[in-house]
Amino acid sequence: MTEQEIHSVVDNIIMEMGLQDCADTKIGNWHLRGISTGEKKRLSIGVETLTNPHILFLDEPTTGLDSASAFFVIRALRNMAYDGKAVICSIHQPSSEVFSLLDDLLLLSAGETVYFGEAKMAVKFFAEAGFPCPTRRNPSDHFLRCINLDFDIIAEALLRYQNICGVPESSSYPVNIKTKEIRETLIQKYKCSELSINTRRRIQEISEEPAIKRNKKINASSWKQFSTLTRRSFVNMHRDIGYYWLRMALYVLISISIGVLFFNIGTDNDTILERAKCVCFAYGFMICLSCGGLPFFIEEMKVFRRERFGGDYGEAVLVLSNFFSSFPYLVAISLLSGTIIYYMVKFHPGFPHHAFFCINLFCCLSVIETCMMIVASLVPNVLMGIGVGTGVIVFMMMASEIFRPVPDLPKIFWRYPVSYISFATWAIQGEYKNEMIGLEFDTFLPGNSKLKGETVLQTVFGVPLSHSKWWDLTALLLLLLTHRLVLYMVLKYKDRIASKFPRLHADKTLQHLAMRVSKAGERLSSFKRHDPQHPLSSQEGLRSPIP
Structure with missing residues (x-):
């Protein structure tokens, strides 16, 4: 057309x-x-x-x-x-x-x-x-x-x-x-x-009549579906101040607060742990603020289900369009927050280090946004979504460097495999390397040689130097791709799997209705009101045996 x-x-x-x-x-x-x-x-x-x-x-x-x-x-x-x-x-x-x-x-x-x-x-x-x-x-x-x-x-x-x-x-x-x-x-x-x-x-x-073969519904091309849905999602995100604009303001406010708390941190020996605290503090708050998008993701899922049942587009189109429509906002958040924190705290000087900090933050936010989309596609309402989403975030952060170094984690479950599938682990380890490698810190005793950042990483934080920070960033990108594939699978097969258990749902519905009927009778048995003088059956016109 x-x-x-x-x-x-x-x-x-x-x-x-x-x-x-x-x-x-x-x-x-x-x-x-x-x-x-x-x-x-x-x-x-x-x-x-x-x-x-x-x-x-x-x-x-x-x-x-x-x-x-x-x-x-x-x-x-x-x-x-x-x-x-x-x-x-x-x-x-x-x-x-x-x-x-x-x-x-x-x-x-x-x-x-x-x-x-x-x-x-x-x-x-x-x-x-x-x-x-x-x-x-x-x-x-x-x-x-x-x-x-x-x-x-x-x-x-x-x-x-x-x-x-x-x-x-x-x-x-x-x-x-x-x-x-x-x-x-x-x-x-x-x-x-x-x-x-x-x-x-x-x-x-x-x-008994022969079946009429109707023409199959002709949908728009995949490119038309993708471009239309991306444009619509972008417009919705732009118009709704709560979707990204309000969160962007909170990100900037948190970034300024972090910059004030760790302003011009320096390279003294005491600042080694302060730098680590600043990195963990920044990433921890940035990750937690992503829960604010859950109510909007749940509303988006409702629209998707209705339009998917109508055959307007499929799961792959939604997964791709959602990523590209949110891409500019996540880039803006990463640049604003990363620039404010980086130059107020005086992290490792040099544009390449600043660029890595922003890119690393963007990948981390993209993964957690996808994770929240998965939660939104599984839960029935906002309250449950916030509870589940917060639990997932805390669970992933517990296996990262925020609370305890990865080598000190219990090997069973927490270190293998949770620390490897936690996006926070790769993001913080990558930023540790970006921040520490190449820096030299003062020692407690004057006159001693400078303490290299590589030594600090291995002895204090237990961060392995067997791979570079770019491998950590690659791992984040792989996690982003994996989460997007999981989102696609959940959207595609959730309803099919749920339809396998109709009997259980029917039994619960019948029990709920029976409870409602019994409670209604109990409430009405103690209900007091005045005696009506004129029942409806005595109205002018036809007489009915029903009062």
Whole structure:
């Protein structure tokens, strides 16, 4: 499609969804107020219709909306149905205005079909079954009252309250017919009705028809997916001050604080440990601040799952686009923080040493950002993500030079293999070599020869000199590549592995629902309120056996 055709499709969808007034308004986030909740619902539906699907499945599109917003959303869906699309949605307790827009209605109760047919004929079906809808009652409320078994729990609680408080038998509390009996009557009525027979006949006809081979969805090229997603991610990072801008300010503030604490450290003998403390302090804080990106990574994962299920792009495109879109920000953080610390502390003089410090810091931050992305793709919410992410960071830092020299670590587990897979170990060892090799320090006794940095590395910090600092940097790059591959594998196979355990998830869900029902009955048994004088069944119009 040409650029003009793309803009034409987008403009048409904006008009169909009734979003002309907010077409140029930002959606909004935690710090920026944008469009309303109803407009966000319509926008989400509009995004799904960009590929012109034949069928739309929507799960509770009106949840959380007021009556006006819910009406506009359903009206937009009805207009799409008029254009030839099949719109299937689940709605809990729609208003009368929303109910009047529905063409067909399917009522389910505990997996049983209570009614399936034209929405406008449902009232007649219930009336013929002996449960007419009162004149002033919303039909959807009446249907739910007839098939929702939770009403029996409420009725029993009210009867217990009646017995405890001595409410006269002539009051309106007693229930004429239990919901369970009403539901069974309606199910049997539907099974024997012409609607059920016609539905089963139609299903049989469709199953016997030859399958229609539809054309496979044509996606954009890989380069188009990568460039579009990279540009969108970069724009989101630029607009959201919490994504990188706020963290960048914190990085600069921490860097200035480190520079003030270790200002112009010098080459005295006492400064050997001070230099090591400064390096560990700097890298430790830089690594810990990366946890601040977890909430935004989790939101990005939610968007990815929705778009991946729609077939818009794959896991590899996300992994690459995320790295390249965040690349400028990580470079800026590394240059700003590295330059401030390096020249305030007066580390090893020379531009090559300064460049290595910044590059080493960039690689370390890139690895930990990827690690946080892996955590974000595994956890269900922000709180758990922060807990798991912090645990991973502390676990990796414990095997580095920050708390104890690597040679002094227990050989089992901590030294082999944790110290070798810890990004902090390679980053700090590389910076130690960059800082110490080539420097000479004063000794305690005046007149003695200078203490070389190589000797300090081996005797004080236990850093091996068998390989250069560039090998440590290479190890960091290999860890970055490995973490990106792990992120790709997690994104690709997580849902497939999770789908292997549906029974366990179903059992936990049933237990949770059973606990909710029992707790609801306990709460209602002790609930006190005044005696209603006029039950809904005594309203003007049709009389119903349901109060």
